[in-house]
Amino acid sequence: MSRIEGGLIDRSQTFRFTFNGKPMQGHAGDTLASALIANGQKLVGRSFKYHRPRGIFTAGSEEPNALVELRGGAHQEPNTRATVTELFDGLSAKSQNHRGPLEYDLMAMTDFAAPFLSAGFYYKTFMWPKAFWEKVYEPAIRASAGLGRLSMQEDPDIYDKGFLHCDLLVIGAGPAGLQAALTAGRAGARVILADEDFLPGGRLNAETLEVDGMAGHAWAAQAVAELSAMGNVRMMTRTTVYGAYDHGVYGALERCTDHLASSDGKPRQILWRLYSKRAVLAAGATERPIAFGNNDRPGVMMAGAVRSYVNRFGAAPGKRIAVFTNNDDGWRTAKDLHDNGLEVAAVIDSRDRSPLLDIPGARYIRGAGVRDTAGRKGISRITLTDDQMVDIDCMAVSGGWNPNVHLTCHQRGRPRWRDDLCAFVPGGTLPAGMVVAGAANGALTLAAALAEGAAQAEAQLKDLGITPAAATLPRAEDEPGEAAAFWHVKESAKRAWVDLQNDVTVKDIKLANQEGFRSVELLKRYTTMGMATDQGKTSNIAGLAILAEQAGKTIPEVGTTIFRPPYTPVPIGALGGRARGRDFRPYRLTPSHEWAKANGATFVEVGNWLRAQWYARPGEKGWRDSVDREVEMTRGSVGICDVTTLGKIDVQGRDAAAFLNKVYANGFAKLAVGKVRYGLMLREDGIAYDDGTTARLSENHYVMTTTTANAVLVFRRLEFARQCLWPNMDVHLISTTDGWAQFAVAGPNARNLLRKVVDEGFDLSNEAFPFMACGEVRVCGGTPARLFRISFSGELAYEIAVPARYGNSMMGVLMEAGKEYDAVPYGTEALGVMRIEKGHAAGNELNGQTTAHNLGMGRMVSQTKECIGNVLSQRPEMIRDDAIKLMGFKPVDPAKKLIAGSHFIASGNKATMANDEGWMTSVAYSPSLGHSIGLGFIKSGDTRKGEIVRAVSPVHGVEMDVEICSAHFIDPEGERLRV
Amino acid sequence: MSEFHLTAEPPLAGYDKAFAGASLKAPADLALVSIALPLGGEDAAHKAIKAAYGCALPEVGKACATPRKTAHLLRLGVDQAFVVFEHAEPDAERVVAEALKGAAYTTDQTDVWVALDISGPKARDALERICPIDLHDDAFAIMDLARTTMEHLGVIILRTDEERWRLLSASSSARSFLHALETSVKNVS
Incomplete structure (x- = not known):
């Protein structure tokens, strides 16, 4: 055991956990990493490429090495950083990326092949033959590389999302963040303070520095207590602000139950969208290593991390420790180790200077470095x-500190190099509303961080018009922090690791530069430096420095790769949130859904709607049986279909008629009250946009219907027209799509059926209520309803609408009333078959590429009025005689089945793009005709009736001869509609 | 008399459920009628509304209870408002139209929408999970009103009391709407 006295862990609570099945113990307040250290477990995993033994390297979210698999079964989670995993009773963790036991990884032989596995190895080696790329090379490479394993089961946890608002968002609860939050909180501002750790305080918890005469961690606890008691402050621990987005919006991941054995049915994690008026980024700094030969052995750690384990967790990473530093801060590790009774074997400073502190018993070696381990x-x-x-069991390395500038770069801000710090600090344009304080801004010492936290918060408050409360800064010192630009030990002959997570060495970077990958972005992609879970938090600067050295440039000249969200990994589950399974997205039900469900309907998703596709009856062998029957029974007597999904827009106003006349391409100015008209809308460029019918219910009151798919788009377009194009018109729009349950009642007995349902006193005779009539009626003894005599099927047909609450009941009533006529419910398939038989265009034909001219409705487009699209519809190219025209198609061999999407090629021509004359848009088997029929567009179709062309579908490998015919397969004169 | 009879089955009818810290309830017989103010006839329409309901139309983004507490007026836009009142019969539009005596355009919206009232000490926490609008006391007072989206659904949110909000969303997606709210309440309770 390597437990020592002190630390902020709660020794009264002992947690049992396992690592690779081995039972161990830790305490509340431990991370998995600190508990492993306390249990003397140095080797925790194998490296990505060479399967080298690796240990814990850091004490934070920047950890490149200590990636483990947590939990088991479906809860198993790979690639979890042990350094940020809060210990709990019963935790089980396993190491990753080895075959056989961790101690004897069979794949470690890869390391002997290292001379061949240089940067770009895969690109150079696995090029030939091409056929091997996916079948041989990729599986082999994937099997040998990679990190943890997925459970391959569905994630049993639940996740949530949410929205929070604040005046000031403070990111990071270290000294600068706490002081900023205190300043804003005391001034009464609405504050959110978020920190990725479970114990707020940042480095205060890991250091022995004092604030206001008390231990730093005690001051932090006191600040947190004060903030927690404020109603205007929301403390969010275990919450990583991972991205800075536009307009002061930040993304944050809160880990709600990751520190518990079970989520207990509550969300495991919440993805928050934080809306902030202003933000203070106090994300601290990350210590960076120095590269030297074999610097990746377990026991080589960051000096600040060694200090964290000793001071915060009471866990000693070694008993005889050497410190290698290029800066003053490294000395504090040596001092804290000695003060905790641990043996400091040596302090090696790359600078030739006298000792900064007296470390009794330690050898001091100046102007030197570590060459090998x-x-x-x-x-x-x-x-x-x-x-x-020097014989040691732990090596603490400090290469200086990098401000965590990541979030300042999320909107392409470029950090600025500061020579005095040998580090990048925030620069360029920061995300709107953001300022940076403390170590993240280069204020790397305690007193400076506290002062900057307060000052930056005050400036933000003033910007918001909030007066900061008068306050004195807490007392603290500025610890020495001089650093030297020393990145790697040139005398090292052995491999010196820069990026531990991706096994990138100094040599790899030199090689990349030699091979021409000189841009830092190319270097990253060629060597993989800075990729994966840690995103190069510890490795980037050393990599840049080495590249700069090779290229004979300075580090700022080389520049950095751009930082992008997320700052630390965000699970896909959290991004998905609660949008899973049936509730992946909202679904809409028609008013008669329950009736349809009870009567054997198969449903189809149409946009968000679930619509009855067909109603199978016992004995029917497939959907075609049901659909054919529904068509035949409708055409033979009467059928009923729920058409509620069509968009309905209530249009009212003195100028409603004039308005409709402008949005439709055909005339609407003179539609009589009590009449319905088919309307075609064009886009501004003359392409057909949508079609439907509009009924005039009274002088200033119209009801427009749109296609199901375009209901919302048409409404939006009309609102735009009303508000922006013609604001002087008295027109008012409101959607009533969901308000009315609407049913098509179609077939020769439609009128007979409706007579039983519509209340007495309403004359439904052909004379009183002819084709294209509409009116407000009452049904079933007084319920208000709307009746439209319109037909999509080509039969004598009506659409009847009742308030949606009666829709389910109405479907039952219509079927009951229709019993004597053998009425049939029909679904969207039969609806489709009948409209193809009738030659009506639908979404397949109004596909955003076709014009009224193409659709055979060119003459409908009025040129005598001002309306959307009519001018541009007359461009010469749009009205060519040989333009494609909507036509009908039937197979020459009636036994053949047409295929939608087939392209038309004139007889005798080769099936090439150059000879393409159009395409088949919709096909169906017509029970009325007994063979397959289709609609489609073909060049000059209107003059080619009777011509035989080939319909070719290379995708299906099918081609057949088809005859061009009228699109109106049944009742071309429309006699059935008017009886 | 007709031999057939229609039964009203509004979505979520009768839904009323208490969770730890928050309750969800679908108000019964809630009628909604939209009012559109004619261009150039705004003054007359405002007068008619005042005469009919005893109070002026509130500002955009605000609602008010009528003095006799028989209805709420919701001002959704410069020229658009909703009258929300208890009325079981399917002729709410006629009731409002008659009250306004033709001074404004009216459209029945009762069956277009479904309403859910969410209340209780955890109600705000539950809404935080789906509502992008800031519901802090300083930002969204009682009788404040907003149109927004929750879980991809269009929603009108109205604060009716200290810890009570009324939400209106499209009736066809009532089940998704209820699922969104139930999930939120369960996740915070």
Whole structure:
């Protein structure tokens, strides 16, 4: 055991957990990493490419090495950083990326092949033959590389999303963030303070520095208590602000139950969208390593992390430790280790300077570096550049600190290099409303961070017109922090690791530069440096420095790769949130849905709607049987179909007639009250937009119907026209799509059926209520209804609408009343068959590419009025004589089945793009005609009736001869409609 | 008398469920009628509304209860408002049209919408999970009104009390709407 005294863990609570099945113990307040260290577990995983033994490297979310699989069964989660995994009782963790036990990974032989596995190895090696790319190379590479394994089961946890609003968002609860939140909270602003850790305080929890005369962590706890008691402050721990988006919107992931054995039915994680008026980024800084030979052995750690484990977690990463630093901060690790009774074997400073602090018992080696390390599963000895050797079991390395500028770059802000810090600080244009404070802004010392947190919050408050409360800053010191630009030990002959997660070495970066990958973005892609879960948080700067050195440039000249969200990984489950399964997206039900369900309907998704597609009856062998029957029974007597999904727009106003006359291409100015008219809308460019009918219910009151698909788009378009194009018209629009249950009643007995339902006193005779009549009626003893004599099927037909609440009942009533006529409910398939038989255009024909001219409705487009699209519809190219025309098609061999999407090729021509004359848009088997029929567009179709052409579908490998005919397969004169 | 009879089956009819900290209820017999103010006839329409309901139309984004508490007026836009009142029969539009004596255009919206009232100490927390609008006391007071989207559904949200909100959404997607709210309430309770 490597537990030592002190720390912020709760020793009264002991948690049992397992690592690779081995039982271990930790305490409340531990991370999995600190508990592993406390249990003496140095080796925690194998590296990505070479399967090298790896240990815990950091104490935060930047961890490149200690990736583990957590939990089991369907809850198994790979690639989880042990350094941010909060320990709980019963946690089980497994190491990743090895065959056989962790200690004896069979794949470790890869490491012996390292001389061949340089940067770009895969690109150079697996090029030939091409046939092997996907079948041989990829599976083999995937099997040997990679990290954790998925459970391959559905995620049993639930996730949620949410929205929060604040005046000031403070990102990070270290000294700067806490001071910023206190400043804003005390001023009464609405504050959200988010921190990725479960214990707010940031580095205050890991250091021995004092604030206001008390231990830093105690001051942090006091600040948190004060903030938590404020009603205007929302403290969000275990919450990572992972992205900065437009208009002060931030993305945050809250891990609600990851620290518990079970989620207990509550969301495991919540993806928050934070709306902030202003933000203070106080994301702190990340320590960076120095590259030297074999610097990846377990036991080599960041110096600040070693300090965290000792000070915060009471866990000693080693008993005899050496510190290698290029800056003043590294010395504090040596001091804290010594103060905790641990042996500091040596302090190696790359700078030639006198000792900063007195570390009793430690050898001090100045102006030197570590050249190599030894030790099979963990470090046991280091060799210095002067060939001295030191026996140790832990190596604390500090290469200085990088401000966490990531969120400042999410809108393409470019960080600025500061020579005095040897680091990038926020620069360029920051996301609107954001300022940066503390270490993230380069204020790397405690007093400076506190002061900047307060000052930046005050500036933001003033911007918002909020007066900050007078306050004195807490007392603290500025610790020494001088740093040198020292990135890697050039004397190292052995591989020196820059990116531990992706196994990228100094040599790889040099090679990439030699091979021409000199841009930093290319370097990243060629070597994979900076990719994967840690996104190069520890490796980037060293990589840039080495690239700069090779290219003879400075680091700012080389620049950085652009940082993009997310800052740390966000599970796909959290991004999906609660949108899963049936509730992936909203669904809409027709008013007669329950009736349809009870009567054997098969449903089809039409946009968000679920519509009855057909109603199978016992004995029917397939959908065609049902659809054919529904068509035959409708055409033979009467059929009923729920057509509620068509859009309905209530149009009222003194100028409603003039308005409709402008939005439709055909005339609407003179539609009489009590009449319905078919209307065609064009886009501004003259392409057909939508079609439907509009009924005039009274002088200033119209009801427009649209296609199901375009209901919302047409409404939006009309609102635009009303508000922006013609604001001086008295026109008012409101959707009533959901308000009325509407049923098509079609077939020779439609009138007879309706007579039984419509209340007495309404004359439904052909004379009193002819084709294209409409009116308000009452049904079933007084219920208000609307009746339209319109037909999509080509039969004598009506559409009857009742308030939606009666829709389900109405369907039953219509069927009951229709019993004596053998009435049949029909679904969207029969509806489609009948409209194709009748030659009516639908979505397949109004596809956004076709004009009224193409649809055979060119003459409907009025040129005597001002309306949307009529001018541009007359462009020469749009009205060519040889334009495609909507026609009917039937197979020459009636036994053949037409295929929608087939292209038409004139007889004798080759089936090439150049000879393409059009395409088949809709096909159906016509029970009325006994063979397959189709609609389609073909060049000059209107003059080619009777011609035989070929319908070719290369996708299906089918072609057949078809005859061009009228699109109106049945009742071309429309006699049935008017009886 | 007709031999056939229609039964009203509004979506979510009778739904009333209490969870820990919040309740969801579909108000019964809620009628909605939209009012559109004629261009150039706004003054007359405002007068007619005042005469009919005893109070002026509130500002856009606000609602008010009529003095006799028989209805709520919801001002959705410069020229558009809803009258919301209890009325079981399917002729709510006629009732409002007659009250306004032709001074405004009216459209029945009763069956277009479905309403859910959410109330209780956890109601705001539940709404936080689906409602992008800021519902803080300072930002959304009682009788404040907004059109927004929740879980991809268009919603009108009205604050009716300290811890009570009325939500209106399209009736055809009532089940998805209810699922969105039930899930939110369960996730926070």
